[in-house]
Amino acid sequence: MLKYSIKRLLQSLFTLFIIVTVVFLLMRLLPEEGYFGDAYEKLDEAQKEAILTNMGLRDPMHIQLMNFYKNLIKGDLGESITFRPKVPVMEIIKDKVPYSLYFGLASIGISLLVGVGLGIAMARNKSKFWDKFGTGYVVFIRAVPAAVYFLFKQIYITGVFKLPMLFKIDNPKTWILPTISMSLGGIASYAMWIRRYMVDELNKDYVKLARAKGLESKKIMVRHVFRNAFVPMAQYLPATILFTIAGSIYIESLYSIPGMGGLLVEVIKRQDNTLVQALVLIYSSIGIVGLFLGDILMAIFDPRIKLQRKGGAR
C-alpha cells in the first residue's frame, strides 16, 4: 500500500511537470502585445524591448523555464501582469478561494445527503413512486439547460420566500439561493449513480444468499448493498471536493459572488500569462491529487484491488 502510494505520487508529480512545462512553453508562443495591456499604443519599440528584457522574456527558453521552476519551489508564482498589475498572483487567488470553497463544500454536502438519500429511496422502491419521482427529477435537471430553471427560480422563489437575489457577504440570507442552485445538479447525479449501482448490487447472488441466511432486507441494504454500491463513487469524491476551489462560472456570475469561477477565462482573455500559468498549475494539481486520492480511497474500500503486483486476481 505504502509502496504503491509513493509510486503513484511520483507518477503524479511527473505528470504535473509535463503539463506545466507544456503550458509554460505554449504561453511563450503567444503574441507579445498582451504584456503591455492598454499602454501598447503609446510605447515605442525600444521601450517595449526594455520592458520585455526586464521581465526576463528575452532570456533563452531553458533559462526562463529554470527560473520559473526555481521560483515555484520557493512558492513564488510571480506577479499579475494585466489583470491587477504588480499584485502577486497568490494574493489574487487567496482572496477568491474562500467563497468558492464555501459554496462548493456546502453544495457537495447537500448533494451527497439529499442525492444519496434519494438514490437509496429510488433503488428500494424500484419502479414505484419514489423511483419515478427521482427519475423525473434527474431527467429534468440533466436535460433542461440550467439557465431555464435558474431563471424560473429567480422569478418565483425570490418572490415567494422573500430571498434576496444578489450575494452580500454580511447577509446570511443571500447565501441560501446560490448554495441550493449549486446543489441541484449534484443531487441529480448522486441520486442517479447510487440508484444505478445499488440496483446492480441488488441483483447479485450474494444478496440472495444474505436473504437466505435470514438477514432482514433493511440490514441487507445497509451492510451489504449500500456499502458495495458506494465504492465506485468513492473514487471520484476527492476530485469533486477539490474542484470546488475552481468555483462555478455560471452561478458565481449569476449571484455576483467574488469567487474563482470565471477567473481563468478572464485572465486568458487579458493575456495575463503569469496568472494563467499559476491557475493551470493549481487546476491540474487539483485534478491529479484528486484522482490520486480517489485511487487510494478505492483501494482502501475494495480489497480486490491489488496494489503492488500486476496480473490476474487469482
Added chain:
Amino acid sequence: MEDRKVILSVRDLVIKFRLRGDILTAIREASLDLYEGESLAIVGESGSGKSVFTKSFMGLLDANGWIDAGSIIFEGEDLAQYKIEKDWLKIRGKKIAMVFQDPMTSLNPLKTVGKQVQEAIELHQGIKGEEAKDLAISILEDVGIHDPENRYKQYPHEFSGGMRQRVVIAIAVACNPQILICDEPTTALDVTIQAQILELLKGLKDKYNLTTIYITHDLGVVANVADRIAVMYAGDIIEIGKCEEVFYNPQHPYTWALLSSLPQLGVKGHDLFTIKGTPPNLFYEIKGDAFAPRNPRALKIDFVKRPPYFQVSPTHKAKTWLLDPRAPKVDPPESIRVLRQQWEVGNNG
C-alpha cells in the same frame, strides 16, 4: 423409512409467475413428504421447477411469483400462508438454509469470509463478538478449510471456486438449520472438486444432524448422496422412491428416458439416447400426462387425464397410467430392462 417423522409436508402446491402480462404455472399441484434426517434428491431438466419448488419453502420466490394454492406444513405452521418478511425471518437460515449454485458470486466480495460466516452465527445462535468469531473459525475448519484463523481474515477473491463453495456451505451450517437445501451445489465446480464437496456435505449432514435436499440434474451426484430420489417434470413430482428403486426399477416413461440418456447405459457404437421434443409450455394449461407428447409409448388416456400416484412399493410411487391394473403391458426401453434384471438378481441373491 415409513416410521420416520415427517419434518416438512408439501400438499398440492401450485406456484405461478407473472411474466410480461401472462401467467405461467411453474409448479402444478406437487406434493412431497420430507422425512427427518433423510437426504432427498430432486432431479429434473432445466425449467422443470425444482429450484422454484424448494425456494418456496423459504419465501425466496422472485417478486413476480406467488403460491397460488396448496400448503407447506412445517412445525405445525403453513408456510404457504406467510406473507410478510417478519414471518419468513423465523424460517430463513434459522430452520431452513440454502447453498446456492454459483460460489463465485454467492459471497459479498467486500467482506472478509470470516465476517460473513460470523454474521450468520450472530443472527441465529445468539452469541456475539469473540465467541462468535471462535465458532466461525471452528465451522470453517469443519468445512475443510485449512489454517482457518488466517483464512477468516481473507476476502472471497483470495479463495478458489471449491473453497468458496465450502465457505457458502459454512454460512449455511453456521445458521444451525434443520433442513439444508443444496441448489445444484456442484454444478459450477470441476469434477474433482465436486466429489470433495459431496463428501463434505455427507459428513456435515451427520455431524450437524441435518435433513438435506439436493437439487440437481446430475444423476451421478444423486447416486452418491441421496437416500431417496424425486423426479420432477413440468412442475410436478412424477416419480419418487428410494435411490435403488428409482435407479433400477423406474416406472414412469420420463424416468426411463432420463436414465436411458445416461452415457453409462449407452451401448458402444450406438448413438446416445436423447429425449425428443421440448418440455411443455407452462403458459398453457397442461392436459393429461405432461410427458405424453414426447413419449413414444404414450397411451390414449395419457393425453386426456392426469394420472394419480400409483404405489409400486411402500416407499416407491409414480404418476403414470402404465401402473394402472387396466393398462396394457408396455415394455420399457432395453437399457431399463437390463437395469431391472440387475435389480432382480441383486434382490434374489
